[in-house]
Amino acid sequence: MSEEIVSFLQEIPLFADLPEEELERLAEAGEIQRFHRGEVIVKEGDLPEAFYIIRRGSVVVRRSIPGRPEQIVAYFHEKDYFGEMAFLRETTRNATVEAISPLEVFSLDKDAFRGLLYRHPELQDLLEAQMEQRLTLGETRFPWLGDDEVVLSFRRKHLIALLRQSWWWIIPLFLGSAAAAVAQQTGELPYIILSSSLFALAALTFLYLYLDWRNDYYVVTNRRIVHLERVLLVREDRDEAPIQRVQDVNIVRKGPLAKVFDFGDMVIQTAGTTGQIVFRDLPSPDEVLEVVLADVERSRRRSRVETKKIFREELQERLGWKPRGEALEGEEAAEGGAQEGEEGEEEKEPEKKPFDFLLPLRVIGYWLKSTFYVPMWEREDDTITWRTHWFVLVRKSMAPFFNLLFFTGLLWLIGMGWGPMETLSPSLRRMAWVLIIPVDLFILGWWFYRFWDWKNDLYIITSDRIIDLKKRPLFLQEERRETTLDKIQNVNLTIPSPIAQLFNYGTIEIETAGEVGAFEFKNVYDPRRVQQEIFAHMDELQQRQRESEERRRLRQFADWFAIYDELKREQQQMGVELEEGETS
Structure with a gap:
């Protein structure tokens, strides 16, 4: 074992x-420990007892x-x-560590671990550096992270990528230096102002480039890879x-600088139609590659573990080997259902409610709310519906709004008889009213048409598909495109402008493997x-499909085992009958 x-x-x-002698010493000092799934190995707040x-x-932390x-x-x-x-901080445990699968660890108690660090102080330096990295990654959170999602790697572009754009601020810096030299010799105010302006421009340009x-x-998490590119x-x-x-993942280093300063492009080949996500100018790409x-590999391993679990469940069900815990739960559920049935036999008479005199007003209020209160997104069970941002409605409503404002103002001026309208005769005023009111009504209908056109365009995601629904008002046209979620390859996000950044809307590009082509959720909130x-x-869909497919495939194996079990029992029964015949 050693x-x-x-x-x-x-x-x-x-x-x-x-050296091997040190490893043998550690093997003698340590021990193998085993834990069940769900068992806590380290509890937050406890004193440290071992290194694992x-x-x-x-395990999950x-x-x-x-x-x-x-x-x-x-x-x-x-x-x-x-x-x-x-141990390194000489404090209590700062987190709880729990086994999420059957676990086997090699542990060193505190004396053996401290002795190791005393004999090899370089290990302490390495552990402290890795500890800082772990703390940074553990505290790195993004709004889009899932509840069980953690960051495994977080990198920005190499500083070389920033230096490549240096000429944007070096040029005004150089010109400012030249203007400052002239100003120092001549003392003229225009050169002083020019040099100060160029220096300020160089500083602002550098600040913009740095922030950009x-x-x-x-980012690499335990569930996905992410490339965020912002133009400030x-x-x-x-x-x-x-x-x-x-x-597939490849690293490309271009030029001697990439080798000297350890950066390069990491090309990640995915199953998408575009096929690639590229991490350009990535520092220490070999570390991120690992x-x-x-x-x-862990994702594939989880898939294999899930397959074994499904196979075990199918085999137990097919052979009738139901675990005792599940049998007891089933009996308790049956008893509980019977009790609920007995309690439900006593029916209560429905209560008579008085007539609601406010019901017409409530109906009108409900209609107004359902018509004009339009949320930009809503969820019902597993179905989520989005609309384009209200800013799009405002943009589409500008023309009818200003037209309505103009003609309504004109109607008001005619009615009040102000300004040049004062000279109009009553008959001309009535004629103007007769002509302008229909125009106002037409423009109001125009606005309602734009409103309903905006309201009817929906982007929907259900438990198994995405739907892009566009309907024109008055049943003029309806276009519905949809595809199943399992055909989606990549989902890309674009926020196209500062206005979109301010109002938080953008376009989602969905690449699919089907003939229906790509989807675009435009200007979505x-x-x-x-x-x-x-x-x-x-x-969620992939998990359900994987379980369904595994159950279908493994059910066939379970059938074979069940047939084998039946044949084995028949053989045993025949053997018993033969023995009984011989004895008789």
Whole structure:
């Protein structure tokens, strides 16, 4: 067993440079511990007792936040370690670690772990650096992260990407320096003003470029990869893909600078129609590559674990091997249902309600609310409906609004007899009223047409499909495009302008693998949330389809096992009958 532990420790990157004698010493000092799923290994607030390295299984790390529910900050898997933070900081545990699968760990007690750090102080430096990185990732949260989603890698573009745009501010800086030199020699005010303006322009340009560089980032989570590209005050694009759709990852380094300063482009091949998400000018791309590949492998491993679980359930059901706990639950549910049935036998007489005299007003109020109060999104069970942003309605209503304002103002001036209208005879005024009132009514109808046209355009996502519905008022035209969620390959986000940034609307581009082509949810409210909801519905559908397909396929295997079990029982029965015949 000691040799097996030594071989395991040699595969841990943290111990890669330790001599074999030290690893043998650790193997003797440590012990193997096993935990069941749901069992707590480390509890927040406890004193540190051991340092753990995972041999098999996975754990989730949760941290309490005052006034909020526990937050998931990390997942650890095979060959990951945890428990070092409390030793390094000499404090209590700052998080709870729970097994989310059958778990086997190699643990070192506090004396053995502190002795290791004393003999190899370079390990403490490495652990502290990795601890800071873990803390940063654990505290990195985005509004679009799911409840059980954690950040595994967060990077901005390399500083080289910022320096490439230096000429934007170096040019005004150079011209400002030249103007300052002339101003120093001549002392003339125009040169002083010019140099100051150019210096201010250079400073503002550098600040804009820096903020624009800082706004772009690349994120890898345990569920997806995300590339956010913002042009400050102009637009925002976000490309992302579920981690299970990643097919291949390559790193491209262009030129000697990329090798010297360790940056490059990481090209992520996905199952989408565009096929690629590119992390350009990515610092330390090899590290991010390892994170992505490990994430993909864990996704595949989870799929295999789910398959085994489904197979076990199907086999138990087919062979009639129902676990005792489930049988007891079924009996209790049946008894509870019987009791509810007995209680439900006593019927109560319906109460007579007095007539509601305000009912007509309530009906009118309900009609006005349902007609003119139009939310930009609404949810009913698993179905979410979005409309285009109200800013689009305002933009479409500008022409009828100003026309209505003009003709209504003209009608009012004629009625009051102000200004040049004072000279009009009563007959001409009546004629003007007769002509203008229908125009006002026509313009009002024009506005209602625009309103209903805006209201009738819907973007819908259900539990298994997306729908783009466009209906013209008065039954003039209706166009309905839809496809199933499993045909969606990529979902991209674009916020096209500063106005769109201000009012929080944008366009969602949905690439599909079907003949129906790409979908566009144009000018939709809160596009980041729309994108997040689409991916969440896709994940749920894929989970249901995967379970359904696995159950169908494994049901066939279960049938074979059931037939085998029946044949085996028949053979046993025949053997018993033969023995009874011989004895008789």
